[in-house]
Amino acid sequence: MTARARVTVLTNPASGHGSAPHAAERAIRQFQKRGVDVVAIAGRDAAHARQLTEGALERGMDALVVVGGDGIISLALQVLARTETPLGIVPAGTGNDHAREFGIPTRDPEAAADVIVDGIVDTVDLGHIVGADGTRRWFGTVMAAGFDSLVTDRTNRMRWPHGRMRYNVAMVAELSQLRLLPFRLSFDGAEVSTDLTLAAFGNTRSYGGGMRICPNADPRDGLLDVTMVASASRTRLIRLFPTVFKGTHVHLDEVTTRRARTITVESPGITAYADGEYVCPLPVEVSAVPGALKILRPG
Template sequence: MSAQKAIEKVTVLINPLSGHGNGPTAGRKAVARLRERGVAVTEIIGTDADHARKLAQRAVEGGTDALVVVGGDGAISIALQAAAQSGTPVGLIPAGTGNDHAREFGIPVGDPVAAADVIVDGEVQESDLARITLDDGSIVWAGTIIASGFDSLCTDRANRMSWPKGPMRYNLAMLIELTRLKPLRYTVELDDQKVKVDATLVAVGNARSYGGGMQICPNADKTDGLLDVTVVEHGRRSRLIRLFPRVYKGTHVDLPDVQTYRSRKVRLQCEGITAYADGDRVGPLPVTIEAVPSALHILSHEPA
């Protein structure tokens, strides 16, 4: 925990598309509550992700007491790019469909007024972040899971589809990818070993869950300076289908075809595979991922 000055002025970043358009409603309630509590609020809404990132960066550089995000994990990802290693606290008003960051830090979901109270009454906690370096040298910060393999192939396909709309598009993409399931030849470089494996997916976790509570890295600790790695070895479709329900409880790691590792630094290589972090596209493998201790300061009621 770090020393905290009073929260007197905040910048609120609102994602209007979060939670199927619920972002603005949650934002209005949170902003009204913050002002009611005597906090000066500056609202920013980017025209797109790049614009929002620039506005958030400007707010951090301008000395805002906190950068508050109204939205889901994608919106929080924008804030992480601006606030990582800056010392500026991040506040969360969950308004997305997944809200894995909020769950990780004990932020009330579905109650923007209560979440706003955490920003005023909570304490600044320190948390690790994952720093992803692509082969072109660009850097992306992540708070929860870096996903690759079957789940990223499903997302790639869903992003190429124009029908159906909503969650069913991803479900259809998953069914299509299941029919095309094949082993993915991964090289996973850890601090003390190199693993070559035919895998279905490899997930690297700074935190435990992605996709709205799927605990793909159930033992990850966001304050231990290490990354958790979950490798699902290639198997038959029926085995993969049986595995998925167990991911919500984190018991899939007990299966014989699931291997787990812990490492400060991880390099993933697999031809033709894209990495996603906090639900957003990062770029093609190979990528190098490092745990950076205390890179995030976040307003929370619960110790990080």
Template sequence: MITDIALLVNPKSGQGRTAAVAVRALRHLRKSGVSTTVLVGKDEADSLALARRAVESGTDALVACGGDGIVNVALQAVAGTATPFGVIPSGTGNDHARMLGIPRHDPIAAARVLLNGAVRPIDLGRVGDRWFGTVFSGGFDALVSERTNQLTWPHGKLRYNLAMLVELAALRPLDYVLELDDQKLETSGVLVAVGNGQTYGGGMKICPEAVPDDGLLDVTVIGEARRDQLVRLLPTIYTGKHVERSQVTTYRARRVHVSTPGVVGYADGERFGPLPVTCECVPLAAHALVPA
């Protein structure tokens, strides 16, 4: 039974909505008799230090309130430990919440999962010493994320949409070298995504068959495509139907090495660093609080 929670909050996520969401969840938890400590870091490094300190001190659960970025911070602290993590979603994408079946639009319902839910062991992806829960991207999608972070206007999804238009105008095929366990592939394409979960970008089912506790990473490769082909293909990613297109191939592997020049990889919406990288599935590396 959970009686003590460390609530890790990113008040800047969700275009400022997270503070109000955190207050509602906090009131419900404390009203339910759960001792709750609020953690707000000055920056990502400070948030991680606070999260690790809470785990080391023996909190019953580390709960991330915000978007996928703050959940990623929580994963760095709980990975490889027995401390479960929970999510009070209030970000733009909330793909961890999707993956775990947590209510995304009702903080009280999400808080009830912490009180009445179950603990589910899940796999995590690992790149070097960093962990991710949903999807690692290394292609057109990562270029869009990089461009989004460079833009100062507009805000929210409009900024992402503008970045996508800019990158579409500059679209070019990338030369990839992929190593999938003991299989080596050389291919040309516009996108490689490595999924522990199915979705990224706020519900885009880039790896529609991914299961976060099967010990494997799902790999989606979108091959060479003209701008008009990619424009038609992109909407189908929301339903997962893109995998039926001739330009798309999928694989499964425990270890995935991705190499292509000039691309910075992203995972859980966070900047991980330039390729090449090796993504490794670490079975049951974390314990998630999910609906019973």
């Protein structure tokens, strides 16, 4: 009998353009094969999914397994942060940056289920955002503000085209209006006023499906890695873009990096996104919270 005898499986039906329910079926079959008792939940919407997750947590389980992408993981983190219940991931989203960080197989629900049964429980940090408007939000990967949050704002307003293409169209539109944005930041109390294209605050290394925006971030060091890009030149920003997938952009002149436990971020008219999800308008205080999450990963 496995150490994880009872798991709750939370599925986002829309993840990965609707492929999550199929991935969930495959993972659940594998759990049953391995003698694990499964309770499956799927919310009608985010609020309902959260309610079901909180109910499952009260009843007790050996792990909460999330089938989907970083969006549904973000929802689970709001419930699991600072609890003893570990998070298991069966990746079925478009970005899968959490899975990438912790070495969880991405196109193989059975292998991901095996990691949940046989893997180790790792204790890692989470990021925590407190907005001036009262918002409080946990995140696992990266909080972004600036050019990329403007692109996401625009993507969310667009009805066409669909999928990745919509994001690309939004990016081209924002590039045509590229400008430096005034930022006021404080890093553990040290204040900086500067003009930036974007700022990213990483608990882990990647966002946006493998862009290693904070290539040296470590979710066990109690700190956030901050990557700041300052370029008003479209050509240079477009050239910088491919280097982000390798993480080599941090060596370029337009890029500066810092590390801090708590950072305040202010820029008029800019919103914060974390784990790819809308959080709130700036200003915010964002901090690393050591050991806030238990996560299952390969041993």
